[in-house]
Amino acid sequence: MAQPVQTQAIAETGAQAILKVLDEQGVDRVFGYPGGCIMPLYDALLESDIEHVLCRHEQGCALAADGYARASGRLGVAIATSGPGATNLVTGVANAMMDSVPMLVITGQVPSAAIGTDAFQETDVLGLSLGITKHSYLVTDPDDIPRVMNEAIDLAKSGRPGPVWVDVSKDALLAPTNHPDTNSLWEPSISPARTEWRPSVARARLLMGAARRPLVYGGGGVSLARAEWAYRRFLEITGLPCVETLKGIGNAGRDYPWQLGMLGMHGSRAANTAVDEADLIICIGARFDDRATGKASAFASKAKIIHIDIDPSELHKVKQADIAIAGPMTDILVELAMPLDIAPWRGRCVTLKHQCGFTAQPHGEHHISGPALLRQLDATLPRDAVVTCDVGQHQMWVAQHMRFRQPRDHLSSGGLGTMGYGLPAALGAQFARPESTVINVSGDGSFLMNVQELATLRRYELPVKILLLDNRYLGLVRQQQCLFYGERFSECALDDNPDFAQVARSFGLAARRLSAPSDITMALDWLLAQKGPALLHVIIPGEQCVWPMVPPGAANTAMLEGQP
C-alpha cells in the first residue's frame, strides 16, 4: 500500500467525502432509502450531481443496484439507514455475492458512542455482512472515509467482483474530515503476472489438441471478466461445441451453431448428454455449481478438465481439474485458441441439438402454455431487449426458450435464487440502458415479493414491461411435491391471488389480462407498444411443469422428460 501523503485539510463532512469519492470514481446514480442515521448523507446529496433513485423497500434498492450493475457492467450502489434499513438490504447483498455482482453498499450506523448499547435502530451491520460480502467496513473516524471508499470500490470491481459494504457511524458522517489526498491512499488491484499462468496454457493446448470430444462449459465469469469478445473469438477459432450455465446464457450469442443451451437440472438433454460423452471439459468462468452438475461425481466422468477462473479458490473446489488456470480470462483465451480437428464430434453435437434440444409444449385450445408463450415473446422482442426474471418455473422457461445476444441481456438470480429479483432488477436495468426495451418476466409468487417497486416505475416513468405468468401456484414447489413427495401438496397453492391487472392500475401502470391463446399476438403487441410501464397478466395452467428435470442429487444423465 502506498504511503499516505498529508495534505492541507479540506473542509468537508464525512457525508460529503463519500459523495466526492463516488463522483471521482464515476458513480452517477445510486439506489437508496433514507432514514435516521443516514440522513447526513441525504442532506449532502442535495448539493451533489449524483442522481438518487428512491426505491420503496431497501431490498428493492439492493436488487435495483444489482440489475443496474449487471445490465451495464458498472458498479451498482445501494444506500440505506441503520437497523431495519440495513437488515432489509441483506437479501439483495447476498444475491450480489452469490452472483459476483460489483456492488457498493453504504449504510448509516448509530453514533459511535452508542454502538454496542442496543441503541434505537442499532444492528451489528459489520457482523451481519461477514457472510454475504466480499469485504466490509465499519467506519467511525471521518478521516478514514476517503481511503475506505476508494478501497471498497476497487475491491468490489476487481478480481472476482462482489458486494463491499461500508457502514458509517452518524457522527462520522457529520464530522469534518481532515483527510490526506485520496489518490495517495488508493492502490488499484493488479492482475497476476503473465508468467504465472502461461505454462498452464501451454499444457492446456496439448490436452485440447489430443481430445476427440472437447466441450466448453461457459458461465457468468465470461461477462464479469468483460471477455465476451475473446470467448466468441475462441469459439470461432476452435469450433468447439459449448454448453452454458444459467448465468452464461448469451455468452455464445444467438446464432453459434454448436451451442447446445443450458446444462444441468433444467438443462437440455443435448447439453447434458454432450457433457457426459465429452473427453475434455473446458470450464470457462463457471464453478461446477450443483444445479449445473447434478451429482458431481457423475458429472463429465469420462472427461479431463481444464478450469479457467480469476478466483483461485474455485479451482479444484468441486471437481479436481487436470489443468487449473487462475488469471485474466481474455488474455488466457487469446493464447489458448487454436483450430481443432473435431468434425465428427461437431456433427454429433448438431445431431444432439436437433434431436434432444428444448421443446415447448404447444398451447391448448383454451389454455396458454408458458414455454410456447415465451418463444413467441422471444420472436417479438427487439434484439437489444433486456429480460429480467424472478425465480421459479417462468425463470427456467426463459432460460430454455429465449435466446440472447449477450449475457447482459438476461438478468436472472442464479446462485441465491431470489424470488422478487425481477422487478427491481428491471428498474435498475432500465436506468442503465434507457434506450433498450426492458421486460420483467415474473411469476405470481415472486411478483408479490417486491410489488412495491411498481411505485418506483411510476415515480420515474420507467417504461419497464412486465409479463406476469400466473398459475396460482408456487410452481416449482408444486412440481417437486408432485414428483418427489407423493403429490402431498403443502402450502404451494396461491388461489387467493389478487387481480394483478387491478393492482398494477392502482400504481398507475397500464395493464391487461390475457387468458386465450388466440389473443397472444395482440396482447404482446399491446404490451410492447405502451410508452410507459405496463403489465400483462397471463393466466396459465396450474399443473404445467418444467421439463426436462434432473431429480435433486441425481446424475444429469438421469433426467426426466415428463411425469414418470
Next chain:
Amino acid sequence: MTMTLMIRLADTSAALERLLRVIRVRGFYLEHCQVSQHEDAGYEVRVTLSGQRCMRNLQRQIDKLHEVSAVLAVSDGRELAAVSGSLEGIAETGSPA
C-alpha cells in the same frame, strides 16, 4: 484429518471473526486457536483444524480474505505449503488435494 495453519492477519475490525467464519462455513472444526500480536502490526493466528474436506481448498478460501496477507500450512513448526502472496501452486496441473 487435522492440520495446523499459520495466518497473518491485519489489525482491522472483525478480521478474526471473518477468519473463524470461513473455517466454520467451509466445514472445519476448530481444535485450537492461538492469537498473538505480530511485530509488523496485525496478528499472527495459529489454528489447528480437523475436518473431512480438502484442506488445500480451505487455505485458498482463507487467502481470499482481504485482511489475510499469508497462509502457511505447518507441521511440527515446519512449513508445508503456502498459498498466500502469489498464485503459485494454483496454476499447476493437478494441484494436490
